[in-house]
Amino acid sequence: MLISDTLGRPLRNLRISVTDRCNLRCQYCMPEEEYVWLPRGDILHFEEVSALVDVFAELGVDKLRLTGGEPLLRRDLPALVRMLAAKPTIRDLAMTTNGVLLADHAQALFDAGLHRVTISLDTLRPERFRALTRRDSHQKVLDGIEATVRAGFKGLKLDTVVMRGTNDDELVDLIEFGKQVGAEVRFIEYMDVGGATLWSMDTVLSRTAMLELLERHYGPIEPVVEESSAPADRFRLPDETIFGIISSTTAPFCRSCDRSRLTADGMWYLCLYARQGTALREPLRRSASKEELKSLIIPTWQQRRDRGAEERLQIHHRSPLVQIGELRKDPHLEMHTRGG
Ligand code: SAM
DSSP states (O other), rough: OOOOOTTOOBOOEEEOOOOOOOSSTTTTTTTTOOOOOGGGGGSSSSSHHHHHHHHHTTTTOOOOEESSGGGGHHHHHHHHHHHTTTOOOOOEEEEOOOOOTTHHHHHHHHHOOEEEEEEEEEEESSSHHHHHHHHHOOOHHHHHHHHHHHTTTOSSEEEEBTTTTTTTTHHHHHHHHHHHHOEEEEEEOOOOOTTTTTTOOOGBBHHHHHHHHHHHHHOHHHHHOOOOSSSSSEOOOOSEEEEEEEEETTOOOOOOOEEEOOOTEEEEEEEEOOSSOOOOHHHHHHTOOOHHHHHHHHHHHTTOOOOOOOOHHHSSOOOOOSSSHHHHHHHSSSSHHHHH
């Protein structure tokens, strides 16, 4: 069964956050000193995640992405990967990670059947990494990238959140690094979502500005023409190198968004900007039938009309979506809970 929302968007792509905990404190995501964590008892067991995936898969979901928080902080993650990889209708099983713990886990994840890995890498400079993440793990991330390639993963992607005045002087260096390790680099515009309480429009480097900057260095850049619901628009450099830009802030792609998000405690959100979600843990834990779970999911998706990022674009004096007081009262509004 395939279901679509009011804009004809199919339910295909589920991002699964396996923990809200993270081992970095990136300025654009977790800038505060203290956080309110999800209660441990609420975190879904792997069997529960797997059961929910079965329900979503029957409604058309065939792409999964494990995320967090930092997904590798979840103990025994390869066991979950094995369960999800065994599902015949799942054609894409990926993970987004900050890479800090990857060197220890890349091989086990590959052996368990994970298809693809995206690693967040915002800078090639260790001091800058320390300032941006408030942790000293830059070398571990680089080791993680190497281990991922060595483990046999193909199609590695490196995601960089670009912040004006912070790392906007590293776009060329990052593309060159991507070439060296065989990864496609994707530049993400800094978004005003969740915990980005330090966000301001001045700190956003727009996709247009990124392209101008890169053209000054490389010469003419061509768009790659393709039919895709992927968030990144892809571009080709004169030497054929491909890179992507995810322009959620200045040129959002809500109309082709087929993503939804499951938090580690079983809340289901249709949009990163959504205030409300659908609680799936409680029915799951009282052994609701598949049909009962579907009766929560189907109408919610079919009535979906959100265009969160496009609506934000209409606001003239934009400031962070949520203030710190509200985030403390409801950690589900945080990016590290929603999974990015
Ligand atoms: N810990 C993992 C990681 O670092 O990739 C997965 C979770 S993280 C929340 C997922 C993605 O969200 C990362 O690529 C991160 O850079 C991105 N992200 C977080 N806050 C953001 C913001 N304010 N603007 C744009 N991207 C953001």
